[in-house]
Amino acid sequence: MTKIELTTEENILEAAKKVFHKKGFDGARMQEIADEAGINKSLLHYYFRSKEKLFEAIFQDAFKQFLPKIGEALISNKSLFEIITLFVNAYIEMLIKNPYLPVFVVNEINRNPDKIIDIIKNSGVNPIKLESIILSEIEKGTIININPKHLIINILSMCVFPILTRPIITGFLFNNDTALVQEFIEERKSQVTSFVINSIKLK
Amino acid sequence: MTKIELTTEENILEAAKKVFHKKGFDGARMQEIADEAGINKSLLHYYFRSKEKLFEAIFQDAFKQFLPKIGEALISNKSLFEIITLFVNAYIEMLIKNPYLPVFVVNEINRNPDKIIDIIKNSGVNPIKLESIILSEIEKGTIININPKHLIINILSMCVFPILTRPIITGFLFNNDTALVQEFIEERKSQVTSFVINSIKLK
DNA sequence: GTCTATAAATTGATAGAC
DNA sequence: GTCTATCAATTTATAGAC
Known part of the structure; x- marks a missing residue:
């Protein structure tokens, strides 16, 4: 430092x-x-x-930081599985470094949706574009037929939720052993990646 | 009414x-x-x-309501896949009826973990017991070898996250078309169920 | 630019009549 | 049990000296 x-x-x-x-x-x-x-x-x-x-x-x-960025992961024609792997690792890593970020954003948006909408509009952020990539992979026959929106939300859910509920997880799944929880969160990177790929890959 | x-x-x-x-x-x-x-x-x-x-x-x-209850789903020796299906449907249905519940619980717990720990202790809630069921299914060879804690968190994540971030999803994935979002949330019941089963079933 | 002092409004809580 | 009146403390915001 x-x-x-x-x-x-x-x-x-x-x-x-x-x-x-x-x-x-x-x-x-x-x-x-x-x-x-x-x-x-x-x-x-x-x-x-x-x-x-x-x-x-x-x-x-x-809010900008919270929004998933797949920019870097998209460069140089990577496969969807590679993109997912890179994104999940980078996103969880960012969340580990900013543990209060998700609660903050989620809470403020729900408490005051109208006020927030204006702030977002002025921030000039664009919706994510992963959707079309997923669709083309389905057409190519690389993955199973799945609604891209649901797939995107599934991935984001599994990255963010454990950070949001960390105090509850700590108490109920790990008997307040914070070291175990830290390890658990680190494991999420590989666990989420394989869970997703396992679900959408063609057999 | x-x-x-x-x-x-x-x-x-x-x-x-x-x-x-x-x-x-x-x-x-x-x-x-x-x-x-x-x-x-x-x-x-x-x-x-x-x-x-x-x-x-x-x-x-x-908090009691937010905690996943698999009690009803456990009765009469159902298979793990049936338990998951029943739980996901019931839990998402509950969340639809109580849209502010997750933000409220998650926020208060993060803002004041110490105060909340006491409240939880006085509430007499017990940790979930799904873990052992999953382990025995793995031994029986019904599903792939997966860390039960990660599986549980995966399922809960995909149920709760869309409710928590509904205003963001509405804006970014559905261009503020609230009817489409409602439909999307309803679809989660079947989408989450099949996504999970697809991932853990043996091929 | 930075500080002190203070205004003005809000809010949780209590006293006391009925 | 329910209400009115009011206190005491907090908190955002501003005025003005340096």
Whole structure:
């Protein structure tokens, strides 16, 4: 970890991310963000006009990161199985590094769908394009006939859900042994990949 | 819908459930719960001592309901495939009827894991017992060799995730066509079932 | 740009009449 | 049991000195 000199604005954004991700909009306090950033509360309003504005900045970032990116995995004509393998590994790895991200995004979107829709519109994010790839693989006869939307949701579900419910899993499946849970989450990368491929490959 | 005469306490609990599920603990207001119940704010404190106490009552109920119950599906020596089919159908059906339940539970548990652990302990809920059934099926050679914990999480993931992320799915996969999304969620029952069985059955 | 002081509004909770 | 009135604490936001 290199200690980099941050501008005040970057400093605020980092502190706000930490607090908003952990407590959500309703639970977060401007005072706590100021303390976390080591500055005065008024400065928050000086840089961002209101709590809402500051939140929007944080949420946009979080949402973009949460959205599945298959860009890198798509390069250079890889097979669907390779794409799935690469994506699952990269996505779970990102989620491990940002454990609060899924709860934060999912919660805020459900609590305030209307407000969020506007934020998303302004973020210029595009829907994923994996669907057509899956369809062409079905036509080619590489995989079984399956509704691409369901396949996509199946994959995402199995990546994100364990992160979302980690505290419950820890308690109920692993008797609060956090080391075992960490191992379990790591295993998901290979487990999800093989579970999916096993289900859609032609016999 | 039959209009049943409710006691004041039941009335409060119903209103509190509605508000807490939708807004979470931090977002919920005692005033709003009182309005929803058509009573005075002070009465909330008369029946339940504080906002926290009222919340605990609601959360315990929600958590119990959220926990997968395979009790009914286990009766009378059904095969694993039948158990999975019955469970997935019943669980998704329950989630459709309680769309705010998963976000509510997942969010509160992540925001305040310690507080929640106590509540869970007092609720007397037991860990699920599907694991041993899966293991015995593997020994019998009915299904492939798979880590039961991963299989269980896979199934739960694919049931719950679409409900949790419904607003995002609506926007990105269905261009905000809510009727299509409803149909999609209904399809999950059969899609998840066959996806799972397809993956674990011996070829 | 950054701080102190304070306003203005909200909210959980209680006291007390009926 | 139910209501009115009100307190006490919190919290976002602003005014103004430096």
